[in-house]
Amino acid sequence: MVDYIVVGLGLAGISFCEVLEKEGKSFKVINDASQQASQVAGGLYNPVILKRFTMAWKAKDQLENAKPFYLNLEEKLGATLDYELPVLRKFASIEEQNMWFEAADRPDLDYFLSTNILPNNNPAIDAPLGFGEVKYTGRIDTRTLVKLYKNYLEKSGQLVSESFDFDAFTTDGEYVTYKSITSKNIVFACGYGLKQNPYFAYLPLNGTKGELLVIHAPDYKEDNVIKSSVFTIPMEDDKYLVGATYKWKDKTNKPTEASKNELLEKLKTFLKCDFEVVDHVAGIRPTVVDRRPLVGKHPEHKNFYVLNGFGSRGVLIGPSASRQLFDFIEKNTALDLEMDIQRFTKKYYSN
Structure with missing residues (x-):
């Protein structure tokens, strides 16, 4: 008997497992690694939507929760996970510069947006109008993170590496049983895999395919995240992540030549040095019609829960949403109405 079964080990599953461990709850994780959104994500935490110069949903509070969360994981797993890097937004016009200054005067945004226009000192970048700097990113x-956390759970005997088999899952109303595992509660944190879940498939999870490139560019010499029509994120050994695409029809994890060409075309509009593509990855982001997470309790089964729908902001949302779900289950505290799945239950759920 355990307190929880957690299905899925991406950012949502890891975040919830961390809360469970901190609170002294026993759990088992079922994971088949079929959903790759967390593993192929850029991992960028940036509270500002740079397309519109607006704050992302509750991002400041999420960032305050996320920073100590990842610091604790670094100590626990013995690895560096959090790389603090400024995000530099390339200006395409004087109008964009003016919009930046207007945004920097707004509450919340003034904390993150520097009012100093940074000149471009990198000969490998075409940016005559300079950059705006986003701080605390x-x-x-x-x-x-996913690799080390999986190893951590394997060593402690808490991980079952297999696809969740709903034919081997039963409930008597009080407890749930999966094969030989009996639990008080089950939390589905399986990303886009939720579409195959007979209990929560009614939720309007869309799924958006994202593709990333990894390039090797020894002459780029850039230590900041550069955001233009695509972003570049520095890694180790002169490598950079380049992304990302947003495709709504293709629901496979297979990289495509079309998206690769799209990323390269956009990259070449500002990157002026030679580079080589050394990797190309894809995954399906669990996105929702209203761009809010899917968190809460099944309308009929009292101990079935969902933790999903983080989209491209799982790094920021995961720790806060996981804590909210745990407190909802264990302390009967209310969920944020904007993430509570009750907002969809009446419209979409039928017996």
Whole structure:
């Protein structure tokens, strides 16, 4: 008997497992690694939507929760995960510069947006109008995080590496049983895999395919995240992440030549040095019609829960949403109405 079964081990599953461990709850994780959104994510934490110069949903509060969360994971797993990096937004016009200054005067945004226009000192970048700097940003190495956390759970005997088999899952109303595992609660944190879940498939999870490139560019010599029509994020050994695409029809994890060409075309509009593509990855982001997470309890089964719909902001949302779900289950505290799945239950759910 355990307190929880957690299905999925991406950013949502890891975040919730961390809360469970901190609160002394026993759990088992079922994971088949079929959903790759967390592993192929850029891992960028940036509270500002740079297309419109607006704050992302509750991003400041999420960032305050996320920073100590990842610091604790670094100590626990013995690895660097959080790389603090400024994000430099390349200006395409004088109008964009003016919009930046207007945005920097707004509450909340003034904390993150520097009012100093940074000149471009990198000969490998075409940016005659300079950059705006977003402060307190960085990258979480999500690929390393998922790998090390999986190893951590394997060593403690808490991980079952297999696809969740709904034919081997039963409930008596009080407890749930998966094969030989009996639990008080089950939390589905399986990303886009939720579409195959017979209990929560009614939720309007869209799924957006994202593709990233890894380039090797020894002459780039850039230590900041550069955001133009695509972003470049520095890694180790003169490598950079380049992304990302947003495709709504293709629901496979297979990289495509079309998206690769799209990324390269946009990259070449500002990158003026030679580079080589050394990797190309894809995954399906769990996105929702209203761009809010899907968190809460099944309308009929009292101990079935969902933690999903983080989209491209799982690095920021995961820790806060996981804590909210745990407190909702264990302390009966209300969920944020904007993320509570009750907002969709009446419209979409039928027996």
